[in-house]
Amino acid sequence: MRDGPAHLTIDAVAAEAGVSKGGVLYAFATKDILIDAMLARVVAEYDELAEAFLAKAPDHSERHILAHVQASAGADPARGSRAAALMASFIRSPQFRKETIDYYRGLFAHIDPATERGRRARLALLAAEGAFALRGFGLHPFTDADWQAIHDDIIAVLLS
Structure with a gap:
């Protein structure tokens, strides 16, 4: 990141x-394997947050998007920066691109853009991802209060 x-x-x-370079290579034979492991750890932490919110979310078609937005709101800023840096480093990998495309395809599958609720959920997802990119890549210095307010607004305006 630095x-x-x-x-x-x-x-x-x-x-x-x-540690020695050999020690790293013993655990991770290639740079791509190392980055994949690092990213998998960050994604698993994020998924835990989303699953916790999903377990409490009301039963409606946009609950996965609500859980995603809530997990984004609760994510540690350093974790988001790590995720963005790792994604930037690994996006060139066909396997990573496929996994990322599948991840977003799964999220968008929960959205029905033929309905107003679905269109609002789509905007909520895009807004949360845009905020993540701005913060993760260090393009805007959101305070913790700003970060929470943004996600509160996304939920209040688009997902309530």
Whole structure:
């Protein structure tokens, strides 16, 4: 994150972790495998948040989008930055692109754009993802209060 995706090398990871390059390579044979493992960890943490909100969400067709927006609101800023940096680094991978496309396809499958509720849910998803990109890539310095207010507004205006 500090030096940008181009500087994410096995040598840099080893130096940052205080282990040998061989130690990193023993656990992760390639840079792509390392990045995939790092991203899988971030995604699993995010999915835990979403699942917790999903378990409490009212039973309606937009509940997955509501859980996604609530998980985004509750995500740690550093975790979001890590996710954005890892995504930028790994987006070139056909497998990662497929997994990401499948993830968003699954979210959008819960949306019926033929209805007003569905169109609002689609806008809510796009707004939350836009805020994530701005914050994750460090393009706008949202305060914690701003971040919460944005997500509260997304829910109040689009998902209530």
